[in-house]
Amino acid sequence: MSKLNEDSTLEEIENFLLSHMEEADERQSKINPSLTKQQVWDINMGAVMTGDITRVRTIMIKNITREFGSCY
Numbered sequence: 001m002s003k004l005n006e007d008s009t010l011e012e013i014e015n016f017l018l019s020h021m022e023e024a025d026e027r028q029s030k031i032n033p034s035l036t037k038q039q040v041w042d043i044n045m046g047a048v049m050t051g052d053i054t055r056v057r058t059i060m061i062k063n064i065t066r067e068f069g070s071c072y
Contacts, residue, residue, distance in 0.1 A: 003070050004061050013061065014048045017041060020068040031063050040067050 004016055024041030031040060044064050047053050053060055 004065055006058055006061065008061060010048060010051065010053065013053070013064070014045070017045050017048065017064065023068055029067060031067050037067065
């Protein structure tokens with residue numbers, strides 16, 4: 001299992017999100033209670049799929065590890 005960190009590649013972030021796909025459901029999000037875990041997953045995977053997360057990488061990694069854990 002790997003941990004995400006500031007230097008994680010786009011591929012590592014994508015793999016992390018894919019490994020937590022089943023946890024993305026209708027439960028309330030930890031990082032933003034007005035969203036579901038599914039919505040948080042969708043937002044982050046959408047950002048990964050566009051490929052340009054340079055400016056938001058650090059906050060994105062913090063948020064997804066808070067939401068889904070630190071390892072995959």
